[in-house]
Amino acid sequence: MAVAEQMTEDLGLGAMTFAREIDERAPNQVYVEVAPEDIVGAAEHVVQRLGGRYVVTVGTDDRERRGDFCASHIFSLEDRHVFLTLQARVEPYEPAVESITGLVPGASWAERELQDMLGITVHGLDDSRRLVLPDDWPTDVHPLRRDVPYNIRPEPVEGLAPPRREPPPGASVMAIGPYFPVLEEPAYFRLFVDGEKIVGCDYRGFYNHRGVEKLGDSALTYTQVPFIAERICGICGFIHSTCYCEAVETAIGVPAPPRAKYIRSIMLELERVHSHLLWFGIAAHILGFDTALMQSWRMREPVMWLCERISGNRKTYGMNQVGGVRRDISAELAQEILQVLDTVEREWLELYRAAQGDGTLLMRLADVGPITPEDAKAICVVGPTARGSGLPLDARIDHPYAAYAELPVNVITFDNCDSLGRTLVRLEEVFDSIKQIRTALRNLPEGAVMVEIEEIPPGREGICTVEAPRGEAIHYVLTGPNNQLAQWRVRAPTYPNLQVVPRMLQDQNIADVPIAVGSLDPCFSCTERMEVVDRRSGHARLYSREEILELSGPRLGLREPPEWVHEHNDRDHVH
Amino acid sequence: MITSKLKEALICFRAGRVTLRYPFEPSVPPEGFRGQPQLDITKCLGCGACSMACPTRCIEVTNEAEQRRMEYCFDRCSYCGECAEACPEGGITMSSEFELATDSVTDLRTVAYLDLVRCESCGEVVGTAREIDKLAQELATKMNVAADSMPWLRWCARCKRESSLATAQVLQPAEAHL
Amino acid sequence: MTVWLVVGGVVQVGLVLLLAPLFEGLMRKLVRARIHSREGPPIWQPYYDLFKLLVKEDTQPAAGWVYLLPSVLCLASVLTASLLVPLFGRGILGEQGDAILFIYLMAASVAAVVLAGAMSGSPYSSVGFAREIMMTLTVEPVLIMALITAAIDAGSLDLGAMAAWHSAHGPSLSMLIAAFALLLSVQAQVGKLPFDVPEADQEIMGGPFIELSGPKLALFKWAFWAKQLVLAALLVQVFVPWPTFTLGLAGSAALGAALCALVALVKVLVVVVVVAVVDAVNPRLRLDQAMAYFVAVIFVAGIGLILAFVGT
Incomplete structure (x- = not known):
């Protein structure tokens, strides 16, 4: 705790009156918990007073463990070699946070991802079209929520493709992608061109999201x-x-x-x-x-x-x-x-x-x-x-x-x-x-x-x-x-x-x-990877006699057999 | 500009031709290459350690009535070598074979059957005969007893526990914390 | 005479058609692949490519012979132009056509590309043919000015007469400048780097050719390979016609003609190799950069033209 206090002093986090909890959970990695309504103010403090460079936003479905969602903005303080994470705990029923894109335009994608993958509404985004999810993915299925099973294949829904940006008057659209010879991977740039000059651009990507x-x-x-x-x-x-x-x-x-x-x-x-x-x-x-x-x-x-x-x-x-x-x-x-x-x-x-x-x-x-x-x-x-x-x-x-x-x-x-x-x-x-x-x-x-x-x-x-x-x-x-x-x-x-x-x-x-x-x-x-491994969290508990018997020796303290063993149903478990 | 182009030309011509006339001449991988895993089924105990280690789930272990079926689907293999490291018997080694193209995916699959031992009291699977034999031998050497003097080796974990619990005093949860 | 014309014409067209892919294959294997430090495709690869494309299904947006027009026009104009090139004293159609016709035929082959681009609705194609037009505006004048320079020198628009005059009068400064300018423009005429701006595979995926497939694409490819040969032959026969053996070594006219043909072939090969080397060691220029370059070349050709007027 002493380290965290030292950092609090060093980093001027004391000035962050809205900080609910300041914790150094790993060396040089400080986590500051704030109320969702304070997130923009806190981010402003970090960016403007501490010189923090925005890195990424992580969304967590913590409903089982703590009963809420969590949106964490990670900042890097280069001169101090520290990562500072602002964590906003978001209520579970209509989860929403304020966007920090007004302050950090580069947070746009990560915040759109929060909306897509976890269903946390982000207010104040100037572009809130879907980013990661495919065009026919239903709006109410957020893949990274834990109650959404990994093998879900929702019925495709028509008409959800994100609206395309219109070219400015007088410009025509030239597509680079979704498949283009020198882009080795799919990406779709719609260039608005006037002759050979580009006057605007729209992007749709994440075709490589592999789930x-x-x-x-x-x-x-x-x-x-x-x-x-x-x-x-x-x-x-x-x-x-x-x-x-x-x-x-x-x-x-x-x-x-x-x-x-x-x-x-x-x-x-x-x-x-x-x-x-x-x-x-x-x-x-x-x-x-x-x-x-x-x-x-x-x-x-x-x-x-x-x-x-x-x-x-x-x-x-x-x-x-x-x-x-x-x-x-x-x-x-x-x-x-x-x-x-x-x-x-x-x-x-x-x-x-x-x-x-x-x-x-x-x-x-x-x-x-x-x-x-x-x-x-x-x-x-x-x-x-x-x-x-x-x-x-x-x-x-x-x-x-x-x-x-x-x-x-x-x-x-x-x-x-x-x-x-x-x-x-x-x-x-x-x-x-x-x-x-x-x-x-x-x-x-x-x-x-x-x-x-x-x-x-x-x-x-x-x-x-x-x-x-x-x-x-x-x-x-x-x-x-x-x-x-x-x-x-x-x-x-x-x-x-x-x-x-x-x-x-x-x-x-x-x-x-x-x-x-x-x-x-x-x-x-x-x-477009988005590997986020979720795992149901178990709580510490006491075992009944029946459960002790259920747990055969080698399994105690070791990992569970892979789930695919269960998938090949009707087959006996190994170990 | 011209000197720069000349320098480039020099780089090009000095290198000579570097591509192989592959597949008309062989491409030999360096020492330590991780190619297709080679199985030595005679060493396999059927323990399934390889299956547990495999990140791509290449190795499927299923129990049938009398036998354990080990299916090695190397068409899915990512050549990480975790199975070779996990195998306690050294039954899997990484070869330098990489030309695996085939008309039939089954060419890359191997199935092995190993005899199963079922619990003498409840019929639950205990392990493969090779596993139990190996265990019996090792225990016999260590404990200096006859290999066939340990009938409980052929009991399932639950029955072993059942028998232990029958003789042991079971602590209540509250006491267990003491 | 007419029979001789027809037979000679057919033979020469056949030769151009047969040799053009061979030159391309040689360049790919012996120049390009060598510079790339790699093994390279077989010398016969362009023939395989053509055969493959010719027997392939031809997908096109709508039925109609009109879509075949650009590719046929392109190849036909290049082959016709080849008959004007003075190989043995005078081109086979030397009587019927002069430098003006040659320029028109070259322009027709470019027009065919523009036409092909305009027939497709693809935006890449539109950008491609627009670029083709822009490039032609700066590349074509180089050819025209070079030929005019030669015409002034020789006092005739007949390509055969130009060749004869050059071979008789030896090298002159104006002619060398014109030849040099023409050599620089061959690169762009045949769509080679750094001037393959209209096709630019990595930018606009082949531009005017993006929607062409099968036989139509084959004809265009063939036409471009043939064009390279025709322009190279024009360059060496009209502007660099030495050494000549028309007088015959041992008094044999046939031997002289054969030696002439051999020397011409070697000279054409040299030009094609130069084009291939330049192609291999340069990145593609942007349209504005390429045009600026050719404006400079036009300027150089202009100097040649002035010198020709002056008489050097």
């Missing part, structure tokens, strides 16, 4: 979630599994062993290297420059081989587990890594120098898709998108995870505020990442790579950010009983970054749309 949350609801245990977490994204899988594992480790206060943390950092930086090389290739391909695509991907291939060598797979490494990593890096392997990195660095330097003087390439990037630092702050963009507009945001510095507390990360920023700036940030980060891996390998501590975790107590909360190649990814976890999560919220970096698109495309040329959107390195699958 994984309800799968997790019935079957996944703590140790199984990392494998679905790394499948949130096909490129930055290790980021999501690390983020999940560290969030759980933070929540229960059992950190992974130092060696595991270093290995995580090594893998994360390898992932950044191959992701940036991949991105450069795709950006070049968007511009029709397939030679740069092929060469960039050729240089990337040895990194993929390394990943395969270390983890047993090019992607979806299956390395992370709550409590550590599943594979160690031997001394010989470390040598191989260093050799490959030398080659990659040399080749990348050549390409970097060649690209710097490539006039036709620079012509297509400079002044394309401008994002002013003001817009970047308002929409709360992250990663190279923020750093390309001069904001020095980097989760590795702001909220150290893995081994970054001990690794000297160099935050690379450019003030171009356009696609070129974002490109240069990525090109240079490759060199810094290679440097990080070398340092990490040199300082790799001895010891175990996995710590045994006996039991994960319920009701613990944890937040972890990981600086993905695209920006900061955030996982929030709330532990539950029976070896399962009660709540899991994932926010991928593209989630805020994509919200800047309408501002970025204003007055741009149609020809520049693909590269402008591409310069965000958008990952729609990540953005």
